[in-house]
Amino acid sequence: QVRLVESGGGLVQAGGSLRLSCAASGRTFSSATMGWFRQVPGKEREFVSAIGWNGAETYYAESVKGRFTCSRDNAENTVTLTLQMSNLKPEDTAVYYCAAKFAFGPYWNREAYHYWGQGTQVTISS
Secondary structure (H helix, E strand, C coil): CCEEEEECCEEEECCCCEEEEEEEECCCHHHCEEEEEEECCCCCCEEEEEECCCCCCEEECCCCCCCEEEEEEECCCEEEEEEEECCCCHHHCEEEEEEEECCCCCCCCHHHCCEECCCEEEEEEC
């Protein structure tokens, strides 16, 4: 059974930090590109960050570049994806989703991803 389970969301003040994790299991996610997206009510789900299968390549939305760091740990049965978020801003408030894709397709395009987690709420107070 394929599972992507996010954790680590919560409420923090602006300028603070949070660390999100996503545990992916049930497929060979060590060969997948994995990403983080976020969504606020009434808006489309937007790209935040992505990381290549071996962690050598990382990509970030302009809005989070320099503040967020994406990494991964390819263990044998479970891949753990991490998003370290710092200097958080109220506009970072959203539900954050991890996702995985195996086929070609732009890393920033949510339509390219096959598997999704259930999301974790991040709220930044001003």
